Amino acid sequence: MARLFATEKAGGSALYKLHAVTVFAGICLVLCYRATHVPAAGAGRAAWLGMLAAELWFGFYWVITQSVRWCPIRRRTFKDRLAARYGDRLPCVDIFVCTADPQSEPPSLVMATVLSLMAYNYPPEKLNVYLSDDGGSILTFYALWETSAFAKHWLPFCRRYNIEPRSPAVYFADSDNKPNDPRTLEEWSVVKDLYEGMTERIDSVVRSGKVPEEMKVNHKGFSEWNTGGTSKDHHPIVQILIDGKDKGALDSGGNVLPTLVYMAREKRPQYHHNFKAGAMNALIRVSSVISKSPIIMNVDCDMYSNNSDSIREALCFFLDEEMGHKIAFVQYPQNYSNMTKNNIYGNSFSVINQVEFAGLDTWGGPLYIGTGCFHRREILCGRSFNKDYKEDWDQGIKTQHRIDQTEEKAKSLATCTYEHNTQWGNEIGLKYGCPVEDVITGLTIHCRGWESVYNNPPRAAFIGVAPTTISQTILQHKRWSEGNFSIFLSKYCPFFFGHGKIRLPHQMGYCLYGLWAPNSLPTLYYVLIPSLGLLKGTPLFPEVCYMTSHISVSYDLH
Missing domain, CATH: 1.20.5 (Single alpha-helices involved in coiled-coils or other helix-helix interfaces)
Incomplete structure (x- = not known):
């Protein structure tokens, strides 16, 4: 085959x-x-x-x-073969988006990302999009509520004209996307006006910091904030804004809409919330009672989908009859839209994206970098590799359920105390206790016998915004360097934890990033000491000897 x-x-x-x-x-x-x-x-x-x-x-x-x-190796997918072989029997996919603060992560930007994910070239009834709001902000919930209404117009528009990218913020910002055909132009203008109106309402509410009272009566979810609370002290909230199993949840073209869910896990000052890893683990549990798709994708809120076929490309690896059973996750690279020509801070990650991750793919797969990644659900829940294991791609909750009962059950899974005396954050879900929880989670998955795949298609799957100042860049690299070095010094050091579980070159590849931090010390020494030695006349390098030869040349003047 x-x-x-x-x-x-x-x-x-x-x-x-x-x-x-x-x-x-x-x-x-x-x-x-x-x-x-x-x-x-x-x-x-x-x-x-x-x-x-x-x-x-x-x-x-x-x-x-x-x-x-x-x-290094390269991967190439055959989506036409996937379509011919599986047709409508494709698995359901849960998509996780994480945000934390409506001030540093503007809700209008986050909603453009959510819309790009809802508009994938994939059966909408098999898509479930979850937004985790760690700030528990009514402003973010209001923005998602506006998004659920605009999606009824945006999704059919994307399908009808097969547009790329499917982030309305990026699509409408490019004047080259304006159509010439009068009929198309009319619909383009209508959808653009709807989007700009939605964005203006969201931005206005964020600026005022308050949702108008008349808007709160339009959805029961706003009552969750009647009891007050802060970003660091609030009860769990789970609201299903669009239920894809409801036959009445249709877009303007009469097609089913993807499921759309808002989640704010409980936060209390006396309990450690474990940052993004805690949010991801809460999403895994909450989604298990709403959709329970066998594939989970997670992406940062500022990384919009730039390729509507990314899900189908990922499934080419998972569903491959010969190698698919070995693959735990498919990792896409991080790409950015705000890179300057000179890129003075080195934030394009060209070497990592083009060389290093492709090289890691040779030995067992790239690291899990926390965004732009597709996972098997059962592997995130702790399953070890077994060559005889067969994935049930039809698993998932397909029957219609009472939304209020499902929401209440999901809330109980997002409380601060749910994980007490459990293996969550240890053997189940993303790892706790490390600033780069994604890397240590991927290492653990590899050490359980699984492989991963690096897919870097010609059209970037996800595009985000890179740090633009030296202070932002230093802060980001400081967190990565400290986090990876802490892994190297811990019991999860790839040379010890991975011994006998993953190949030596794979261990070395993980340590490449674990040694970023100590690499700065000899680099600093090599920059300073030779310069000081030159000033003091202390020779630290071989002397260069120049040899000259005298060449006589005669000229014939006749």
């Missing part, structure tokens, strides 16, 4: 290996010179030995990097 995806070796690997051999020879020569020419005594000796230590570290770190650069 024809495969649903192909694996290809990246071009130029032979040339790179030749280059790597020459670099390795150069490293050996540098270390040999440094070790055999140590000064006898004085300040120069200490500086020289420090240079030797720094160069030993750089040599070691270079060897570690070869694990992800030696033989």
